[in-house]
Ligand SMILES: [Fe+2]
């Protein structure tokens with residue numbers, strides 16, 4: 001194989017792994033019924049067919065991905081994610097044969113996306129393990145890679161498992177946001193990413209992901225760097241973290257809130273900032289955004305600051321998240337009113 005062919009193949013493989021991981025994250029984030037799932041599965045299939053001459057032999061050896069005997073030396077987020085997901089399923093080898101169909105790819109994505117599901121052999125896809133004596137990897141025990149990927153499956157898991165007494169799964173949040181950013185580069189329609197809220201219980205996590213998606217998109221259209229996009233995405237995902245500290249009866253109340261109840265709800269900004277500031281691995285803008293996302297540009301909103309609005313302006317990141325928050329709140333069904341439609345002009 002010439003150097004050129006190797007590079008071309010490596011490029012094709014990278015595209016395939018990226019599309020497979022974007023589809024997998026999307027599937028764990030939403031469901032296989034989400035309208036983007038079919039499209040992402042089809043794209044993964046197209047990318048796979050391009051590199052599939054006879055057979056694709058994927059191996060994981062000592063934390064390294066080897067495809068058709070070519071070591072893929074890219075330690076990017078998608079490759080790592082792919083390796084971690086396969087390891088959690090106890091799989092270190094996949095053989096994909098020519099003729100693999102879209103339904104088979106869909107099935108593989110669904111099983112990869114959900115932690116409770118096992119990877120089952122399909123007519124053109126076989127899962128197994130590499131039969132070599134991996135002394136080195138036994139010694140390393142791979143503890144870091146495992147703990148980093150554990151519990152990443154869905155934003156729902158992350159948000160629901162977060163409680164005032166538990167540590168937040170920061171790595172899971174980062175992975176989700178990175179996937180938004182990667183996908184946005186190729187997708188034109190942001191509305192496709194917004195998940196409808198089907199039940200009131202789903203509101204918290206779908207609202208969080210929608211706000212993150214909308215905020216990253218706004219930041220991207222302002223031309224901000226990938227690093228900042230990422231920070232804004234994480235801050236968007238966690239903007240309402242303080243609601244964990246507010247009683248459910250008040251949050252879900254259908255009727256008019258009393259003054260005391262409204263004051264308690266407003267406190268979610270302060271609770272969120274206090275909670276997030278203690279988590280060192282989060283971007284520093286996350287607690288700021290949690291604190292400021294209900295402030296308004298003209299100095300109104302809450303929390304009210306003692307300083308006058310000329311001295312203390314709302315940060316640009318908080319402004320971005322506030323716009324996303326408002327937009328998503330308007331279009332969602334809430335206990336006290338129906339959401340507005342976004343399809344009309
Ligand atoms: Fe809020």
Ligand SMILES: [Fe+2]
Pocket residue numbers: 207211239240325
């Ligand atoms: Fe919110």
